Amino acid sequence: MKSLRTKAQGWVYFLYDHYFQEDANNDLTDFIQYFKIEGFANEPEVYIKTTNEGLEFGYIATRWDGYMVLLPPGQYKKHLLPWSSIKLMNKENQQERILELLMKTINTRKRQYRKCQFCGEKLATEHRIDDNICHSCASKYLGVVF
Ligand SMILES: [Zn+2]
Numbered sequence: 001m002k003s004l005r006t007k008a009q010g011w012v013y014f015l016y017d018h019y020f021q022e023d024a025n026n027d028l029t030d031f032i033q034y035f036k037i038e039g040f041a042n043e044p045e046v047y048i049k050t051t052n053e054g055l056e057f058g059y060i061a062t063r064w065d066g067y068m069v070l071l072p073p074g075q076y077k078k079h080l081l082p083w084s085s086i087k088l089m090n091k092e093n094q095q096e097r098i099l100e101l102l103m104k105t106i107n108t109r110k111r112q113y114r115k116c117q118f119c120g121e122k123l124a125t126e127h128r129i130d131d132n133i134c135h136s137c138a139s140k141y142l143g144v145v146f
Contacts, residue, residue: 004037005103011035012099015048016091034060037106041113041122046105047075048098054082057101059109062126078105 002010015033032049045060057079063071079101086094112125118137129138138144 004040004106005099007038008035008102008106009099012095012102015098016095020094035102035106037110040110041124044109044124046102046109048102049075051080054080054084054086055098055101056080057105059105061124064126078108 019028019031019033028050030050032047034045034047036043036045047058047060049056049058056077058075058077060073061076063074081097081101086097089097109124113122114125114128114131115122116128116134116137117132118141119134121134123134128134129144133142135146139146
């Protein structure tokens with residue numbers, strides 16, 4: 001089985017060949033691509049997108065409003081690689097740096113997951129009431145009303 005890092009690296013190369021080559025002539029104004037953390041919990045997604053400042057790295061997570069109503073998933077920014085520093089690097093260094101920030105983002109997201117003590121499910125922060133109890137089990141076993 002391919003390691004997560006190998007998969008992430010393959011994805012960075014893919015993005016590079018398809019979008020980031022100087023001669024690719026792509027309009028990167030609204031560029032956003034998602035990478036699924038395969039084989040981990042509910043396979044959450046991280047993203048890379050372009051902004052005016054540079055390449056932004058982040059993850060996608062469920063959002064709730066104050067009354068626990070589900071909102072469309074949100075983007076949570078973790079890192080930025082400024083255009084000014086991208087320009088100073090050669091292709092290999094750029095790919096290396098992009099992979100490094102992508103892995104950091106993936107690991108940040110993974111660290112937000114904990115096993116629920118009741119159902120044993122591995123869930124992200126936004127689906128738990130605390131470190132050890134998920135929302136559904138909090139309703140079911142603790143009578144918490146959302
Ligand atoms: Zn649970």
